[in-house]
Amino acid sequence: MFFKKMDNGSLPQKVDYNLDAHLITGKQTKKKKIIEWAVTILGWVIILGFLGYIAYGNIALHNGWEVRSFLFLNEDTIHQVNKYYYILFIILLISILVFIVWKNYNKKKYGSYHRREFRPAVGTDEIAEKFGLTKEQVVEMQTQRVTILEKNIIPKDMGIGNK
Incomplete structure (x- = not known):
């Protein structure tokens, strides 16, 4: 589900998302589609035929059978x-x-050398300070499965909170 925030300050409302409207759909003629399918099927037939002939040839050579020629394929x-x-x-x-x-x-x-160094873990105090929340709000957000925010808490200097 996708949500968007309404301008009137109400809770987020469900938005219908039409995936078909965002997919690239080629407007090919029927002739081009038929040619595309024919070339694809022909390509797969050639690939699978080659692999099948190689498998058949290996089995035939291993068992001492005669290997028959087929087009450009032979022993x-x-x-x-x-x-x-x-x-x-x-x-x-x-x-x-x-x-x-x-x-x-x-x-x-x-x-x-043991040169791998990692930044220390971010604590709830740092998160609360960065986003302008209380420590209790941060702990509540971390424990809740769904959190509904009354306002955008992302600072403008982070780049993604501008919208």
């Missing part, structure tokens, strides 16, 4: 793709090894 294509997968697997292992070595190097060289 050499399967061997080539398997070679690429092998090379990519080796690159993946080398990358993992480099990251592990780099992590251990950084931990050994810089881990003893």
